[in-house]
Amino acid sequence: MKVLKFGGTSVGSAQRMKDVAKLIVGEKNIVVLSAMSGTTNSLVEISDYLYKKNPDGANEIINQLSQKYFAHIEELYNTEEYKQKARELVSAHFDHIRSFTKDLFTLFEEKVVLAQGELMSTGMMNLYLNEQGVNSVLLPALDFMRTDKNAEPDPVYIKEKLTKLLENHPNADLYITQGYICRNAYGEIDNLQRGGSDYSASLIGAAIKADEIQIWTDIDGMHNNDPRYVKGTSPVRHLHFEEAAELAYFGAKILHPTCILPAKINNIPVRLLNTMQPEAPGTLISNVTEKGKIKAVAAKDNITAIKIKSGRMLLATGFLRKVFEIFENYQTPIDMITTSEVGVSVTIDNRKHLEEIVNDLKKYGTVSVDEDMVIVCVVGDLEWDNVGFEAKIVHAMKEVPVRMISYGGSNYNVSLLVKASDKQRALQALSDHLFNNK
Numbered sequence: 547m548k549v550l551k552f553g554g555t556s557v558g559s560a561q562r563m564k565d566v567a568k569l570i571v572g573e574k575n576i577v578v579l580s581a582m583s584g585t586t587n588s589l590v591e592i593s594d595y596l597y598k599k600n601p602d603g604a605n606e607i608i609n610q611l612s613q614k615y616f617a618h619i620e621e622l623y624n625t626e627e628y629k630q631k632a633r634e635l636v637s638a639h640f641d642h643i644r645s646f647t648k649d650l651f652t653l654f655e656e657k658v659v660l661a662q663g664e665l666m667s668t669g670m671m672n673l674y675l676n677e678q679g680v681n682s683v684l685l686p687a688l689d690f691m692r693t694d695k696n697a698e699p700d701p702v703y704i705k706e707k708l709t710k711l712l713e714n715h716p717n718a719d720l721y722i723t724q725g726y727i728c729r730n731a732y733g734e735i736d737n738l739q740r741g742g743s744d745y746s747a748s749l750i751g752a753a754i755k756a757d758e759i760q761i762w763t764d765i766d767g768m769h770n771n772d773p774r775y776v777k778g779t780s781p782v783r784h785l786h787f788e789e790a791a792e793l794a795y796f797g798a799k800i801l802h803p804t805c806i807l808p809a810k811i812n813n814i815p816v817r818l819l820n821t822m823q824p825e826a827p828g829t830l831i832s833n834v835t836e837k838g839k840i841k842a843v844a845a846k847d848n849i850t851a852i853k854i855k856s857g858r859m860l861l862a863t864g865f866l867r868k869v870f871e872i873f874e875n876y877q878t879p880i881d882m883i884t885t886s887e888v889g890v891s892v893t894i895d896n897r898k899h900l901e902e903i904v905n906d907l908k909k910y911g912t913v914s915v916d917e918d919m920v921i922v923c924v925v926g927d928l929e930w931d932n933v934g935f936e937a938k939i940v941h942a943m944k945e946v947p948v949r950m951i952s953y954g955g956s957n958y959n960v961s962l963l964v965k966a967s968d969k970q971r972a973l974q975a976l977s978d979h980l981f982n983n984k
């Protein structure tokens with residue numbers, strides 16, 4: 547059995563839903579759907595109005611959104627019978643959303659509102675398939691997807707509940723379920739964070755030991771560089787899980803970073819595919835390394851670099867611990883680190899506590915801050931005994947000022963820190979030197 551996940555744009559209109567239906571029928575798989583594109587953003591906006599105690603603002607967005615859904619229904623279904631079923635389904639969800647405009651609005655209610663998008667897209671798809679004569683069965687994610695007290699997914703619970711649900715419907719042609727939504731340790735409706743549908747797919751794949759997890763989007767696999775900034779990018783055919791994790795974390799938008807781990811641990815290949823071009827091979831992510839190949843480049847924006855220079859670091863022990871402790875105290879993760887004997891530079895992407903952090907660091911040395919930086923991450927087989935690769939990367943940057951270089955932390959990555967204003971030429975230079983043989 548496979549798990550197939552379709553993102554918001556892939557189910558973003560009646561026509562797109564019909565296209566997805568064609569792709570999923572014929573095999574007994576589990577299909578995970580996001581909300582129709584734009585829906586979760588609208589639900590966030592509605593919640594925002596409700597937090598601000600502005601029910602009129604909320605109602606306006608609710609009305610706009612519901613009109614769109616009723617229009618999709620007219621286009622999606624052929625028969626009056628199914629149009630009516632879909633109208634009832636969608637009306638019930640919008641009535642539920644409207645009910646929150648009358649009462650106290652807290653985090654708890656917000657989570658319920660945010661869950662409606664996936665509940666509607668899956669319900670609509672299920673009805674469409676039923677209308678087409680397909681015996682599809684809805685598996686309610688709220689009945690099996692759960693997080694524990696640390697807000698981490700609970701794989702034992704998920705596996706147990708999902709297995710039972712599947713056993714209850716042995717004659718299904720295929721299964722449909724919601725991405726993103728779950729219950730927390732207290733049984734309340736919750737979610738796996740924005741973009742979390744990939745994570746749902748990966749957790750489900752791990753729970754059923756799927757043969758493959760397919761992530762369907764609207765681009766042709768993961769590209770070797772960011773097509774928004776660089777000319778002449780091409781899809782990467784194979785990635786190791788570690789390479790995919792680095793790329794996803796460092797800005798490649800196609801796959802949510804959390805999705806990698808459950809698949810990797812259970813050794814389930816992940817295939818990235820394109821709904822608009824279903825025959826294209828896409829990108830296969832697995833435990834296989836391709837020897838001696840640099841695969842791709844990605845960039846992460848809004849990075850701040852902090853340098854702590856101190857004579858006291860010389861020959862001292864415990865200096866780095868004290869420095870890191872300060873970041874920990876302010877719950878601020880560090881991305882990149884470089885050290886010399888008398889100084890250390892780190893980068894962060896969360897500037898919320900920057901001022902306090904800098905203040906505290908001043909106890910230990912001279913502190914300077916560089917803002918508006920970008921981490922450029924080069925990913926591939928970069929094991930240290932392969933010769934020539936670091937040289938190639940550094941050579942590509944010969945005309946770009948580089949603030950930090952980090953290599954050797956893993957076998958798969960070299961990270962470079964450059965100014966945001968140099969991002970585009972840094973990315974282009976790396977593509978030219980590493981992939982296009984210029």
Ligand code: ASP
Binds near residue numbers: 554580739
């Ligand atoms: N619908 C949710 C979002 O937009 C989850 C997802 O699409 O992955 O964030």
Ligand code: MG
Binds near residue numbers: 932936
């Ligand atoms: Mg080397």
